[in-house]
Amino acid sequence: MENDIHIFKVNKKRLFINLLLLIIAWVLAFSLIINPKFFISTIFKNETIIIVSGILGFLYFTCILISRFIFLFKSQIAIQVQNDFFIDNSSYESVGKVYWENVKDISLAETKLGNKYIKIHIKEDFLNQNFQNLNVLKRVLIILKNWKFKSQILIFSDFIEADINELYNTLTQNQK
Amino acid sequence: MSIWNEKVEYLDGYQYNDNFLEFFPHAEGYVKATNLSLGNNPNYVFNYVYNYTDHLGNVRLSYAKDPQSGNLKILDESHYYPFGLKHQEYSTFGFVSNPIQGVIIAPLTNNPYQYKYNGKEWQDELNFNMYDMDMRQYDPAIARWVVLDPVIHHSLSPYSAFDNNPVFWADPSGADSEFFSAFADQNIDHYGTSNTIDIANIIEANQKMENTMQMIKALIKLAENYGGKNSKSGGEPNNGDPKKKKKNQNENDSSKGNKGATIAGSTYSALGEHGEKKLKSGEYTQTNGKTGNFNDRPYNKLSDNAKAHFDSAKGLSKLKLLGMMGNLYSFGDGVWKDYNSFANGEPSIENTAVASGGIIGGIIGGFGLGFILGLETGPGAIITGIIGGVAGGIIGEEAVKSFFR
Numbered sequence: 001m002e003n004d005i006h007i008f009k010v011n012k013k014r015l016f017i018n019l020l021l022l023i024i025a026w027v028l029a030f031s032l033i034i035n036p037k038f039f040i041s042t043i044f045k046n047e048t049i050i051i052v053s054g055i056l057g058f059l060y061f062t063c064i065l066i067s068r069f070i071f072l073f074k075s076q077i078a079i080q081v082q083n084d085f086f087i088d089n090s091s092y093e094s095v096g097k098v099y100w101e102n103v104k105d106i107s108l109a110e111t112k113l114g115n116k117y118i119k120i121h122i123k124e125d126f127l128n129q130n131f132q133n134l135n136v137l138k139r140v141l142i143i144l145k146n147w148k149f150k151s152q153i154l155i156f157s158d159f160i161e162a163d164i165n166e167l168y169n170t171l172t173q174n175q176k
Numbered sequence: 177m178s179i180w181n182e183k184v185e186y187l188d189g190y191q192y193n194d195n196f197l198e199f200f201p202h203a204e205g206y207v208k209a210t211n212l213s214l215g216n217n218p219n220y221v222f223n224y225v226y227n228y229t230d231h232l233g234n235v236r237l238s239y240a241k242d243p244q245s246g247n248l249k250i251l252d253e254s255h256y257y258p259f260g261l262k263h264q265e266y267s268t269f270g271f272v273s274n275p276i277q278g279v280i281i282a283p284l285t286n287n288p289y290q291y292k293y294n295g296k297e298w299q300d301e302l303n304f305n306m307y308d309m310d311m312r313q314y315d316p317a318i319a320r321w322v323v324l325d326p327v328i329h330h331s332l333s334p335y336s337a338f339d340n341n342p343v344f345w346a347d348p349s350g351a352d353s354e355f356f357s358a359f360a361d362q363n364i365d366h367y368g369t370s371n372t373i374d375i376a377n378i379i380e381a382n383q384k385m386e387n388t389m390q391m392i393k394a395l396i397k398l399a400e401n402y403g404g405k406n407s408k409s410g411g412e413p414n415n416g417d418p419k420k421k422k423k424n425q426n427e428n429d430s431s432k433g434n435k436g437a438t439i440a441g442s443t444y445s446a447l448g449e450h451g452e453k454k455l456k457s458g459e460y461t462q463t464n465g466k467t468g469n470f471n472d473r474p475y476n477k478l479s480d481n482a483k484a485h486f487d488s489a490k491g492l493s494k495l496k497l498l499g500m501m502g503n504l505y506s507f508g509d510g511v512w513k514d515y516n517s518f519a520n521g522e523p524s525i526e527n528t529a530v531a532s533g534g535i536i537g538g539i540i541g542g543f544g545l546g547f548i549l550g551l552e553t554g555p556g557a558i559i560t561g562i563i564g565g566v567a568g569g570i571i572g573e574e575a576v577k578s579f580f581r
Contacts, residue, residue, distance in 0.1 A: 021548055029563050041569040042506040042531045043538050050566055057563040060556055064549075111552040113543055144556035158550040 006170050008079040008162045010089075015072050015159045022065050029057030063140055067092035071159075078160040079167060081174050088153065090160055093141040095122075095130055095153050100176040102126040108168050116164045118155040118171065127151065184288075191288065198288040199225075205238065206289055225251060225289070232346040233295040234260075252287055258342045260293035260307065260316035294348040309350035326351050331521045339520075503535045526580050533576030534569040541568015 032039055032054025036047040044050055071092040080087040088094040098120075105121040127150055131139065142149045157164040185192040190200040196218055197209040205227040213219040228237040238252040255263040290298040293316060297308045307314040312323035314337060325334040338345040338353055345353035510531025517524045545564030546552045552560075 018550060025545060025549060025560075025563065028567055032563065032566060039566050039570050041538070041566070041573045042509060042534045043502055043569045044566050053559070053562045053566060056559045060559045064551065064556075111547075113547045113552065115547065115550075115552060117553070143554070144559075145551070145554040147554055149554075154553055156550060 004083065004174070006079075006081040006174070007077055008081075008160050008167060010071075010075050010078045011159050011161045012072060015068065018158070019065070019068050019072065022061060022068060026058070026061040026065055029054050029061050033058060060144060063137060063144075067137060067141055079155070079162075081170050083174060083176075086171065086174065088155060090155050090157075091141075093134070093138040093145070094155075095127070098122060098126070098153075100174070103175060106168070106171050106175055108164070115156070117157070118164065118168050119152055120155065120171070121152045124151050127153070193288060208240070208289070229295065232342075233348060234346075235292050235295060238289065252289070254292050256293055257316070259319035259337065260314070260342065261319075262292065262298075262316070294346045296348055309348055311350035314347075314350070321350070323350075329522070503538075506531050506535055526577075529580070530573050530576045533572040535572070537572015537575070538565040538569035541565050541571065544568070 032050050036050040036054065039050050040047065044053075075089050075092075077087075078090045080089075083100075085097055085099045087097045089096065102123045103120060104123060107119045107121075108116060109119045110116050131142070131149070134142070146152065146154055155167070157167060160167065183194055185195075191198045196211050197220060199206045199208050201207075202224065205225045208223045208225050210221045210223065211218045212221055223240055223243065225238050225240040227235045228239070229235055234254070234256060236254055237250060239248050239250045241247070242249045257263070290300070292298045293307055294309070296310075296314075299306055299308050299313075304313075305315070305317065306322065307316065311326055312321055314320075315322050319337060319342075320335045321337055322335075325332075328334070332339065338347055347353045507528070510527040510529075513527035514524055517527070542561040542565035545567070546557050546560040549560060551557055
């Protein structure tokens with residue numbers, strides 16, 4: 001069988017815009033810590049809650065910012081799909097090379113605002129083993145971005161030069 | 177000024193008479209400073225004096241511990257007619273002034289501490305006999321302000337005080353009557369008098385409890401509807417919407433190995449999208465059409481996918497309920513304030529509108545921030561949502577407020 005290689009590149013322009021927006025969000029989270037009184041509203045009346053939210057947001061956005069900076073300068077190819085495996089480098093904390101035999105199921109899902117993404121269910125042994133070898137930042141990001149990080153990976157097309165449906169079709173066609 | 181030929185200086189609660197400190201406030205009253213020196217170099221002795229205040233912040237009793245006898249000693253006792261006129265002295269404490277033996281706590285003829293009705297200073301110099309409230313002066317003898325109300329109330333005279341109900345209202349600012357339970361929130365006023373009193377706390381606690389109880393009842397009813405007691409398992413039903421049906425079908429198709437379970441209160445039903453079959457909370461249907469209930473079926477016997485759906489549904493439902501409670505509380509708070517305004521003859525919808533603006537702004541901000549940052553999944557989405565909600569809430573509120581201004 002012919003070994004087709006499908007390559008999806010990183011869209012650095014979108015990534016850069018996202019970085020700018022992230023910096024704004026990071027500043028916003030920081031301002032919640034230093035000036036909580038300004039943000040007191042009918043919903044959030046308690047300064048402590050605002051400060052705690054600010055601290056959590058600040059830490060989270062810092063992690064995301066660092067990861068996206070690294071991702072911006074390092075990655076060229078986001079997804080590579082082959083007959084035997086696919087390589088997911090669609091974000092800093094992505095899983096990397098996965099053989100099709102470890103993949104249980106691929107499905108298309110939507111966020112609450114209709115943003116589509118691909119959910120790939122993978123054998124837990126494989127993901128657990130992979131998780132042990134990751135650095136702390138990657139582990140934190142994986143946990144914070146995926147409710148079921150032990151059994152599935154999520155692929156967004158936000159920073160990929162391809163339509164999500166096209167990517168989904170390519171993945172499902174090559175899945176064994 | 178307490179006496180016309182003396183220079184009294186006020187420094188944020190610290191009061192000086194001819195450059196000598198007289199007293200300064202503490203949480204429950206004031207600290208009386210007695211100068212033992214007759215020269216220009218003061219040698220102070222300090223004694224703590226405690227004020228007993230009523231529910232309106234009126235200072236009723238000042239007492240202190242006599243350093244010599246060790247017993248409590250009453251320094252001043254004030255009783256008022258309803259509109260604040262002080263009763264004539266009817267207790268004899270032997271008002272003796274003896275500055276040399278200043279350490280002896282004794283009631284003074286000219287007690288420099290003149291904070292009395294509503295916790296405000298009584299000014300008797302030049303026989304003014306008025307209270308100096310923050311923004312204007314009040315004459316308790318005629319039960320009227322001597323200055324126009326800075327805030328216009330069409331239904332009341334600009335000189336009438338306490339909305340003609342001085343037992344219920346206090347007006348230490350001179351600009352707006354305050355419901356006395358408001359004092360319970362601020363234990364200490366500007367001059368250090370304690371406003372905490374049991375009855376006010378009890379009344380306010382009862383009110384809060386009643387409000388909370390009503391809110392909880394409403395929420396329980398809402399949750400029952402939401403959970404399916406009234407046969408709606410998650411927001412609006414999908415009555416024959418072909419797109420939603422298709423989406424549901426796709427979801428089931430993609431769940432390989434899961435016997436095609438549709439779960440009430442699942443991720444999709446939390447979004448208001450569920451199958452056409454109306455499910456009760458905990459119920460699920462299989463592709464063969466049979467209906468079951470998780471309560472009748474051990475959790476560990478579910479398929480992996482069903483477990484995942486179930487866990488996610490539980491988490492999201494709780495989270496959504498929490499958000500709804502917060503929003504409902506805020507909205508209820510706004511409505512409640514407007515109701516109080518209405519009851520006071522000043523109908524307004526500003527508080528309700530501001531609360532609504534905050535809620536709408538918060539929701540848009542919460543979802544919007546996650547969307548534009550691409551952080552819409554996982555626990556991190558909650559953090560992003562809260563940050564967006566805080567920012568969106570304040571933007572929404574300010575937008576509505578500016579409209580009202």
